[in-house]
Amino acid sequence: MQTAESIGEMYRDAWSRFATGVTVITTIEPGGAVHGMTASSVTSVSLDPPLVLVVIGEERQTHGLIESTGRFGMSILDSGQTDIAKHFATPPEVRGELDSQHIGKLAGSPVIKQAIAAMDCKVSAAYKVGDHTLFIGEVEAIQVGQGDPLVWFQRQFGGFTDQNSNHGSS
Ligand SMILES: Cc1cc2nc3c(=O)[nH]c(=O)nc-3n(C[C@H](O)[C@H](O)[C@H](O)COP(=O)(O)O)c2cc1C
Numbered sequence: 001m002q003t004a005e006s007i008g009e010m011y012r013d014a015w016s017r018f019a020t021g022v023t024v025i026t027t028i029e030p031g032g033a034v035h036g037m038t039a040s041s042v043t044s045v046s047l048d049p050p051l052v053l054v055v056i057g058e059e060r061q062t063h064g065l066i067e068s069t070g071r072f073g074m075s076i077l078d079s080g081q082t083d084i085a086k087h088f089a090t091p092p093e094v095r096g097e098l099d100s101q102h103i104g105k106l107a108g109s110p111v112i113k114q115a116i117a118a119m120d121c122k123v124s125a126a127y128k129v130g131d132h133t134l135f136i137g138e139v140e141a142i143q144v145g146q147g148d149p150l151v152w153f154q155r156q157f158g159g160f161t162d163q164n165s166n167h168g169s170s
Helices: 004-016 061-069 082-089 163-167
Strands: 023-028 034-039 042-046 051-057 071-076 103-106 109-112 117-129 132-144 150-153 156-159
Touching (some): 023 051, 023 061, 023 082, 023 109, 034 051, 034 061, 034 082, 034 109, 071 132, 082 150, 082 156, 103 117, 103 132, 109 117
Antiparallel strands (some): 023 071, 042 051, 071 117, 103 109, 150 156
16 A cells, blocks of 8 residues: 555656646736746636636745736747746746746736737636635637647656657658
8 A cells, every 4th residue: 555655756756747738827916017827737627608727826926816816817838938937937036037028918917928829817716625726717818829839748848749740641
């Protein structure tokens, strides 16, 4: 039988094998500054109405900002945006400033420019589960762009590989 300690260690390892896309969740601070957080625990929940889920650790600054503003932007990053993902994964007290040219706006939320898709979401429900909160956001505006996704796998950023193009056509 595995101990709780060994399960705790292996839990992170097991999930590092689950490749995901990478998003930035954007919120607005009380003074009006844009705040961002890199997030991969996101998913689509419902088509009608369009609902997304984002899972946020309760110690994250983003957690309190989503609670207080009731809104967030979600930007799905392009493979060329690794630096932005790393920036917003760094603790806010040491991350410095991101060049404001990377920040755009979509309806009620800030978003990341040149992301391959972005959404403006209004929180419709929140569920505290363990040490995280599941925030459900109703999508009120969307923009869809071009490009290849940034991928997170085994604690590294990489790109998507299309198997069809690897195998040739002959
Ligand atoms: C690829 C990647 C995905 C992440 N996904 C999440 C996530 O889904 N939820 C979360 O709470 N933290 C996630 N994190 C950690 C946060 O990005 C990190 O703790 C960040 O500094 C929090 O910023 P904040 O305190 O300003 O909100 C992720 C980090 C990385 C590198």
